[in-house]
Amino acid sequence: MKKSFIFGAIAALGLISTGAFAGTLDDIKSKGFVQCGVSQGLPGFSNQDDSGKWTGLDVELCRAVAVAVFGDTNAVKFSPLSSKQRFTALSSGEIDILSRNTTWTMTRDTQLGLNFAGVNYYDGQGMMVPAGMGVSSGTELDGANICTNTGTTTELNITDYFRFNNMGFNLVAFEKADEVVAAYDAGRCDVYTTDRSGLAAQRLKLSNPDSHVVLPEIISKEPLGPVVRQGDDQWFNIVKWVHNAMVNAEEMGITSANVDSKKGSDNPAVKRLLGTEGSFGDELGISNDWAYNIIKHIGNYGESYERNVGPNTPLKLARGANALWTNGGLMYAPPIR
């Protein structure tokens, strides 16, 4: 029966039958790869290219984790998950890390037994309508039919927004994004709502992307980031510091192109990052040149951003809130020391 039910059942079974999950790193080392939960296809974030290779900002975070542990960008396997399945897949031990445009909320952080290892994309929820409707604001949407994904913060935010503004609406919530797009395209809904980054990605799948407009309102905060299970601090730390290393590398101006020359740098902060000084990697239980390998094989955060979602990609997302703090954005990583 039904994948979702099965996932729930597996999670329930996982919870009632197995021993504790501590020692994720040891498990991963003995199986030889990281199992990473991603979306079922969100261009720019996690998407399979024509040759079946997974690409995207969220995917590269997983690859960076694999590089940190194994020194190999391909020591990772991907599990495409719907928004509804993702948390049970993580709780049940099906995946080691969830890197799938997932919003950090208090409920998820506490009641769902998860830990968010940082934010790799600061986002907010937006609404898209066919341009022909002639509406220019979210407050004109009274009576609209709205399509979105089930099992998301999106569902909750849109409900709040319409209730707060005293507007009526019908919510049509699908399990998979492809059906949301298809139903919206077929005219089942007047509005498509999800994270703004998601809108930028999904509109590419519409039959006529240019005939739709994203309304100016940003109705929520959606800090998206990688997630792990509670109860394994070592693994939590590894994922957290993989992301921090990529952001710190950008701040220090270290890229995949110049990392080898930076290895000879006298700057103590650079030395600590690249592992020529201190034993930061060893303390995490991985190799000491973990961050060097990440930058060498994947690049820093900015490189990953520009390659996958930046202005020169089909998504055309400006850095905005995701610029480094030194450039007026929110990306800020604690120091490695």
Added chain:
Amino acid sequence: MNSSGVKLSDEKESLIYNPKIRSIFFQILALVIVFGSLILLRHNTLVNLEDRGKSLGFHFLGETSGFSILPTFGTWVVGYEVGVSTYVDVFIIGILNTLAVGLFGIIAATLLGFTIGIFRLSNNFILRSFAATFVEIFRNIPLLLWLFIVYFAVLRNLPAKREALFFTENIGINITGLYAPAPQPLEGFLYVLIALIVGMVGCIFFIKWSTRRFLITGKKFPGGWLGLILLICLPLAIYYILGQPLNWEDPIFKSDGPVFRRGYQAGMGMMIVPEMIAVWAALSLYTAAFIAEIVRSGILAISYGQTEASFALGLRPGTTLRLVIIPQAMRVIVPPLTSQYLNLLKNSSLAVAIAYPELVSVFGGTALNQVGKEVEMIFMLMLVYLSFSIITSIFMNWFNSKIKLVER
């Protein structure tokens, strides 16, 4: 029997070889294993949950839910309102929506399945090949694909939201749903319902009485007709005597005003969303193909001698089918039919793919994602499906025993 000495030595070894003691021993062993595993499971669950900072408990059921649900049968019955309704309401809505699509699906699949099954054995080439094609097409393509095919076929062919296809003045359809007047019972409607139940009981009684009389005396008495009159006329009479205690609320269609307000007005009249229509149609068509095969094999299981004997008695083919073949075939048909009904109920949980809020989707999916109580919620889901199965089985077993061959 002959010597007590042998008996005594038997009793000495009896601790191991005595079948009674042995069976008690193994039963106790089984019990210990079962309870031991249960205790172990409980312990593991609690430890694992604690590791994740989670606890067991059903308190979440009383919390209010923050998401809205597509207007369907369940939300209408419960009167779902975001911020007021709780997760219990969500649970009930899920059950009602599953039952709604399951019940209508079972009815449609049965009617269609029997028709197609009989067509498959028809002497008419066109009917026969139509039925065979139907069965092959619907049986061999996965249900999930049928859901998508039917759903998007429905969406693509319906008028847009601000237009509609009107069947009558107050019944119409567009991409947002099928609209019809909604019945609103007023005071006194309860008596009409009671009259309806009395009529039904009377109807059954009359039919039984007249068949018994027919068997004994050979005199025909139109008991069925009398019962039918009772069934229809009694409630109608009460309905008019009480001054028509049922109001029909018409749907309202507007073609002016703000863009999003045009089209059918929310909350007026009865609306059946296209998601429900698609799930119902796909489930019915898919299951009908299997039922058709069951019916065909049931009929084929009856030896051709029965048909010949019936013809020899001068019965026409239709009457032969109705009075001789089907009643016997039913014995073969009913048991596998039961599992098709159960399949249909369980398969309805695929409906999440096309946004129909049935139980697994809305409770095991949306709600589970918000509260994260996997163990408790999956347990509740299992209980519900188990009850569905048990109730269906009990009913079908009862039906089976009714139609069983009476051995004389």
